[in-house]
Amino acid sequence: MSAASLRALVPSIVRMALGSLRANRMRSGLTTLGVVIGVATVVAMASIIQGFNRTVETSISSFGSHTIYVRKFKPGFFTGGFPDSLRRRHAFSPQDADAIRRLCPDVREVSVIGFLDAVTLAYRGRTTRGVQIIGADPKVQVVNRYDPWLGRFFTEEEVLHRAQVVVLGRDIRQALMSGGDPIGKTVHINRVPFRVVGELEPKGRSLFFNPDEVITVPYTTLEKYFPPPDDAPFYVPRRGEYYLNAVAVAPERTAAAVDEILEVLRRRRHVPPRGSDDFAVFTEDALADLYNQLTGATYLVMFLISSIALLVGGIGVMNIMLVAVTERSREIGLRKGGGAPRRSILLQFLQEAATLTGAGGIAGVALGAGTGQLVRALSGLPAYTPWWSVFVAFGFSVAVGVFFGMYPAVRASRLDAVEALRWE
Numbered sequence: 001m002s003a004a005s006l007r008a009l010v011p012s013i014v015r016m017a018l019g020s021l022r023a024n025r026m027r028s029g030l031t032t033l034g035v036v037i038g039v040a041t042v043v044a045m046a047s048i049i050q051g052f053n054r055t056v057e058t059s060i061s062s063f064g065s066h067t068i069y070v071r072k073f074k075p076g077f078f079t080g081g082f083p084d085s086l087r088r089r090h091a092f093s094p095q096d097a098d099a100i101r102r103l104c105p106d107v108r109e110v111s112v113i114g115f116l117d118a119v120t121l122a123y124r125g126r127t128t129r130g131v132q133i134i135g136a137d138p139k140v141q142v143v144n145r146y147d148p149w150l151g152r153f154f155t156e157e158e159v160l161h162r163a164q165v166v167v168l169g170r171d172i173r174q175a176l177m178s179g180g181d182p183i184g185k186t187v188h189i190n191r192v193p194f195r196v197v198g199e200l201e202p203k204g205r206s207l208f209f210n211p212d213e214v215i216t217v218p219y220t221t222l223e224k225y226f227p228p229p230d231d232a233p234f235y236v237p238r239r240g241e242y243y244l245n246a247v248a249v250a251p252e253r254t255a256a257a258v259d260e261i262l263e264v265l266r267r268r269r270h271v272p273p274r275g276s277d278d279f280a281v282f283t284e285d286a287l288a289d290l291y292n293q294l295t296g297a298t299y300l301v302m303f304l305i306s307s308i309a310l311l312v313g314g315i316g317v318m319n320i321m322l323v324a325v326t327e328r329s330r331e332i333g334l335r336k337g338g339g340a341p342r343r344s345i346l347l348q349f350l351q352e353a354a355t356l357t358g359a360g361g362i363a364g365v366a367l368g369a370g371t372g373q374l375v376r377a378l379s380g381l382p383a384y385t386p387w388w389s390v391f392v393a394f395g396f397s398v399a400v401g402v403f404f405g406m407y408p409a410v411r412a413s414r415l416d417a418v419e420a421l422r423w424e
Contacts, residue, residue, distance in 0.1 A: 097112050
């Protein structure tokens with residue numbers, strides 16, 4: 001049979017396949033349940049992960065996409081627990097920041113950063129607990145685009161005199177004051193009075209951090225009133241120690257700035273020429289790599305779950321197609337007796353299997369995209385369904401039908417016409 005003749009039979013074969021599936025709707029629906037679950041898993045997880053990707057990219061851009069982080073260790077996943085050698089490392093001092101400014105020509109500015117995970121903020125009977133407080137200097141405005149939305153940032157003189165001034169994040173201000181101008185009002189941080197001098201420009205939540213839910217004070221004031229306790233987590237700088245953020249004079253000079261910072265700090269910390277660094281200097285690329293590791297592991301788990309579901313669905317498809325071959329043996333015999341070639345019968349049953357799983361794929365895409373949007377509506381987590389996930393999921397569903405439908409289709413095409421006509 002020629003390819004042109006076979007192509008001419010495709011529309012009638014498709015109609016026959018759809019008619020067969022409609023005749024057994026309940027059985028077809030139950031058979032494709034595994035395919036629906038597998039495809040829905042792929043699309044739903046891809047929607048949530050891609051939503052997070054967009055949020056992380058926006059967050060990095062809003063904080064300055066070329067920030068250089070000077071920390072005790074580089075972020076990452078540690079097998080077997082966090083090493084004690086990293087726990088014992090020391091952070092940095094304001095003098096380290098001054099040395100970097102003086103000795104690193106490719107560094108535009110350096111900011112001193114301290115923090116405490118949870119304080120209590122109160123204003124006129126309203127209380128917000130578990131607020132993260134950051135200690136910084138005015139240079140953080142240059143390094144991390146920490147720009148005031150209302151009012152101003154605190155000054156170098158206020159840092160020097162350990163002034164009790166605070167800059168609020170938008171969400172904190174809304175929780176405490178609902179509306180109105182917060183500038184000049186007095187709030188209490190762990191019962192210590194602070195004057196509000198500004199409100200930060202809203203930036204929105206990222207995967208790792210929400211700047212709209214923090215408050216910022218001079219790092220010297222943080223050290224005076226809220227020093228880290230002795231039992232603080234290992235990642236919190238000790239009393240008198242801080243983290244540093246920096247930015248290069250130009251984006252293309254970031255790598256050179258990192259090298260200069262490494263050299264200065266190695267000399268100041270007396271690291272031997274062949275010794276390993278007892279600190280880490282990295283850019284947002286390290287955070288992006290950490291995030292990609294996390295999402296990569298999530299994608300792997302997602303594909304494993306969906307593969308199991310698709311395998312179950314494929315076995316179900318093979319089973320129902322074998323049953324269909326048996327039930328329709330007389331129909332196959334009549335078609336063969338009428339001159340139908342083996343290829344047309346093979347194609348018919350493959351088409352039925354592909355249509356069955358393809359319909360499950362469409363239902364799975366709709367369910368997965370709907371699940372992603374439902375998660376977004378109920379939890380506020382970002383969700384965006386990428387087109388590639390739709391096409392990949394649907395393509396896999398059709399491929400499952402073709403693969404698992406091949407054996408029943410071959411079996412149907414090889415039935416002897418006379419023996420098939422005798423089937424009751």
